[in-house]
Amino acid sequence: MEVKLPTFDSVFSIDCVIFGFEAGELKILLIERNEEPFKDWLALPGYIVSQDESIDDAAERILYELTGLRDLHMQQFHTFGEVKRHPQGRVITVAYYALIRINGQKELKPVTQYAKSAFWHPVNDLPKLAFDHSEIFNTGFNKIRRRLNYQPIAFELLPEKFTLTQLQSLYEAVLNKKLDKRNFRKKMLSYGFLKELDEKQKGVSYRAAKLYKFDRRKYAKIFQNELNLVQ
């Protein structure tokens, strides 16, 4: 039996591409839809913007409702406005992305009925997604690749304390290529925004590595100058 769905004249929506890093692998956050159209399909967390909230606020709310995650720093990266992208009517969607550390403790749990579940999925080997979400994902992934070259976005994806090897394997996962260990370390340390800690890795069955922290204040200073250089 076919169900007649309501149609939209003109609706704004938000879709979120949320990257995480776990076990040396880059992942994104997907939901299993619990609503027509595309019921039971996998999709990016996304929903409709309300009348009385800015799109930035909507992005935060929607991600929370569908996945239980909040207080990420999301940034919009592209707006998708093809006429036929949603079967029920005209929906223009603003796509946001964020990078976060996957934290085993934090449970992913939708707080609305619109999603059955939310989970992390490796970016390699993604299944077909609902709507044009595969395209949205690709656009977002290309953007963060390019951004990684001039902004230290990688630190959002790592635990607070991390080793240089972890940092390198994250870069390698995002850029999808091997990097030279000595050159990578030299370069990262030369930026001056890594703070070496008096601590070492624990619980590994080999020589433990030094832990580092990302020093936001130093980064802010350096970045200030770089903006001047660019101009």
Next chain:
Amino acid sequence: MEVKLPTFDSVFSIDCVIFGFEAGELKILLIERNEEPFKDWLALPGYIVSQDESIDDAAERILYELTGLRDLHMQQFHTFGEVKRHPQGRVITVAYYALIRINGQKELKPVTQYAKSAFWHPVNDLPKLAFDHSEIFNTGFNKIRRRLNYQPIAFELLPEKFTLTQLQSLYEAVLNKKLDKRNFRKKMLSYGFLKELDEKQKGVSYRAAKLYKFDRRKYAKIFQNELNLVQ
């Protein structure tokens, strides 16, 4: 007497930030509005997207209707979605930019009633604009500044044949700083996408400079490779 204006529930619009270069000065395209709200104010060319057109198509159509210009390659750069940005209701606007050569012959002439006139205005010393258009302009200007560092967008702004000094003064106008003449020439020529012509400038009261052309095919080849390097 106060006129009661219609209100919108939910509307998409497009605003265009179009850069041109003339007489050593960077300019943008403004219109004089002929409609409430902000009647008689200066604004970016912008209007509402129809139901049955993609946002990219809408951008082309709207720019044409308000200024008479068409066939530019516009790109979206940001979407503005604050709740109160339009006094009549909820309007989310996708901002596009383009860079074009200002061509004295081409008349700027609105083909709708919504604009009284369209004209070029220097980017320094912009007046206050309608809605949040000043903010939209600033965001767009910062984007092209950054883009100038890794894409040869400057060539869109110059006449087909240009001198190296003209090219340099354009870079200086966009980046807002002086550049070294010898280093600038060395670098530009080293890219290999400038074609030296057998012609010289005419009608100047000093030594005439050689003219150059931008070689798109060579650029495409080079850029192909650069993409690989980045990744």
Next chain:
DNA sequence: AATATAAGGTGTCGAAATTACACCACTAAA
């Protein structure tokens, strides 16, 4: 205790790119 395993950590050299910097050449107008 000895050994194997696995990652941590380090330096140098050559090539390439970037910066700083100053003077003569040419053309037209006065």
Next chain:
DNA sequence: TTTAGTGGTGTAATTTCGACACCTTATATT
């Protein structure tokens, strides 16, 4: 013919980038 104004050019010092290999340290295994 002189002057004003821009066109056009090279070199040396510095910095950055990329390639490349081996010893050290910690744990687990025998």
